[in-house]
Amino acid sequence: MSQNIYVGVDVGGTTIKVGICNADGDLLQTYEGPTETSKGTDTILHNIAQYARDIVTESPYEWEQVAGVGVGVAGFLDIPNGIVKFAPNLKIQNVNLKSYLEDKLQVKVLVNNDANVAALGEAWAGAGKGIDNCVCYTLGTGVGGGVIINGKIVEGFAGMAGELGHIAIVPDLEAIQCGCGKMGCLETVSSATGIIKMAKDAVARGDRTTLVSVENIMAKDVIDAAKEGDEVAARIVSRAAYYLGRSMALLSVVLNPECFIIGGGVSKAGEFLFAQIREVYEKYTQNEAKENVKIVAATLGNDAGVVGAAGLILRA
Amino acid sequence: MSQNIYVGVDVGGTTIKVGICNADGDLLQTYEGPTETSKGTDTILHNIAQYARDIVTESPYEWEQVAGVGVGVAGFLDIPNGIVKFAPNLKIQNVNLKSYLEDKLQVKVLVNNDANVAALGEAWAGAGKGIDNCVCYTLGTGVGGGVIINGKIVEGFAGMAGELGHIAIVPDLEAIQCGCGKMGCLETVSSATGIIKMAKDAVARGDRTTLVSVENIMAKDVIDAAKEGDEVAARIVSRAAYYLGRSMALLSVVLNPECFIIGGGVSKAGEFLFAQIREVYEKYTQNEAKENVKIVAATLGNDAGVVGAAGLILRA
Known part of the structure; x- marks a missing residue:
């Protein structure tokens, strides 16, 4: 055969x-x-x-x-x-x-x-090819994820492993409620929905920004404005990047993966976003836990x- | 044979x-x-x-x-x-x-x-016997740990997995520096050393407490004082328990283990400590991720x- x-x-x-x-x-x-x-x-x-x-x-x-x-x-x-x-x-x-x-x-x-x-x-055939231990984030409507250890999916006792969007990473004082009911989940700041919400809030409270018609605004619009130097939009994207980086710092002392892979619509922001995530990761991660650890974009797309x-x- | x-x-x-x-x-x-x-x-x-x-x-x-x-x-x-x-x-x-x-x-x-x-x-023969996925904390001089997935130790890329004491869980505004050089690590509040430091600080700043001769104070003394109703000591132990519970909430959406096992000297505080950890865990963990998840004391000791x-x- x-x-x-x-x-x-x-x-x-x-x-x-x-x-x-x-x-x-x-x-x-x-x-x-x-x-x-x-x-x-x-x-x-x-x-x-x-x-x-x-x-x-x-x-x-x-x-x-x-x-x-x-x-x-x-x-x-x-x-x-x-x-x-x-x-x-x-x-x-x-x-x-x-x-x-x-x-x-x-x-x-x-x-x-x-x-x-x-x-x-x-992990198998995309950005993590050849790597047995990695953590993947999907930045879309929410923040999804998956943890791969020894080449296999970690499923968890009730299938709830890899729910990275619900890591409570935003400190209480600046946390807002997530769709899941808990406060400060990563997806409240690092998902497309979170980015859009922060933009709408900024416009509603009168922040001086080039973001104006926020009715049907997309995360991409906010990212584009940030790239063009809009300070309000830049802060929003930095915040999304910051908590992603903090969550990776944290996972590095729990799982010490060789690689973090980021996919989903928001990841299309590219190096502008990745550079900020890496900077935060670098700052907050123990030396031994971050050595040669890569933060890379997903490559398989859909x-x-x-x-x-x-x-x-x-x-x- | x-x-x-x-x-x-x-x-x-x-x-x-x-x-x-x-x-x-x-x-x-x-x-x-x-x-x-x-x-x-x-x-x-x-x-x-x-x-x-x-x-x-x-x-x-x-x-x-x-x-x-x-x-x-x-x-x-x-x-x-x-x-x-x-x-x-x-x-x-x-x-x-x-x-x-x-x-x-x-x-x-x-x-x-x-x-x-x-x-x-x-995990193999103690509190986790029969359980393939668990996370263990050892609360001693520092906070050590180990992550067991599918019955095996997760080692990590550079052997840094399971370094649970260095999860940056304390928010920046109240974080102190850890021995590792980073801010807000779990072991700054939940280790014996952290508990002793908080007690010494409290006495040094004149908090009204029954803890007086802090020169050679042990974590056990603080825990005992807390059990006897000393409010300052009780706050210190609650803080240790709070961040342990928060870290477990977080790990539950990453790994969703069936069981958290806590050992080490500080864990001898017993139900007084465990009840507080469970309360925090219960409050901050997504329903599906905490269902039937146990938080138990280590049983093998030394x-x-x-x-x-x-x-x-x-x-x-």
Whole structure:
């Protein structure tokens, strides 16, 4: 028989992405189809199985080469049993996705949450390629994350490991409430939502800034204004960077990873953001814990989910 | 051949403790001899090998049953290579302890730092028995720690994982400098040294307290005064408990361990301290991340080091 292949499925609210990887994490083939969330759970499950089968059928590979299918889903999961307890964007509740797919596809299936899976993708075949211990941040609507130790996702007792957005890093005196109900979570300052909120607050209180039409403002607008020298916007971006750097300093004495990988929309701010994060990290991290530790941008972009899902089979 | 046995060695500045464990982590035999630090590196190395051999010779077990020897040392180590880069209390520098012992004993040897090893002992055969993911704190002169994921010590890129005493948890406005040079480390408030310093400061500035002869005060004196209702002492202990609880809240969204284990001299404060830590943890931790998570006292006491060292062989 020829080489093993690994199928990854990234289930989003609108589209389901599938991909085929080899044992090195190279993405050999991809396909994308509609999730059809509005048609309900049965259709969604059927589509996942269908697309996973189709991509192999329409590829130069044989189904017999498939070593397993990994699936990434946003939501609350019972990871060991592959049960989706609640996936708000799919409106799915208490579905055993693992046993459904294993029954339909007759191959090993592993399910994990989207942030963990994206982190594994980057660690396996992206910015962390060749590195066994890393921590990944995804700076998007919220701040997601994943912790990879010895090449594997750290899932935690209730699947709550890697919830880096909820590290309470902002001191009480300047903390605001997070969507989770707690105060001072990292995502209140370092997510796109946090950046937008800080910009709106600044405009509402009359700060002198070039940010004016804040109704539909995006994090990118704030970052662009900061790059162009707007002091208010610059402070907002610095604050996002500061607490990211502080959280990394902290994780360095807990896990001492070789690499921090940052992806998601906000990370597109590029070196402007990264330089500030590194400066804070440098200042607040113990010498031994920061030596040769890298803070780098994710490289797989939207493919991280599919690649990481495929990687579940090798790295479980 | 009969069952495998595992030899653990806990190298301290004054005494070297050795022990024999079975595969369940039961301590079958122990022995303790002088380190003879003042006689220099050669004597120390010789003693380690001698005691490890003697304990087996004088036991009902055969040397052939020894699956390996694990060694815990306080200091800066190159863990994968078993090199003691610098052990201040032993005055040892750049010694390949692993290869020395493997040569002398003709058996697999693994070396790790004392805090990691004690954590592994508790996780394997102490308060964490049966639990694969836990975080251990040792509240002594400093705050040591160890992170156990999937039953194994997380060592980190440069062996700096589990340095929980250096989590920068105290907000800048009330932070003091740690021995490591950074500000606001957990051990500035939650170690015996931190508690003593806070008591001395309180007396020096004239706080009204029953703590008077602070020259040779111990952390236990402060804890006892707190238990008896001294408000100043109570505040000091609460502060130690508060930042411990906050650090656990934080680690729960990063690693979501099943259990936090607290050992070391300060932990002897017992339920008085633990109740306060749990209250803070309960308040600051996300619901899903704290569900059924336990905060418990270490159970192996001074044997944790020997047991954990033996465990290195099984859990590496």
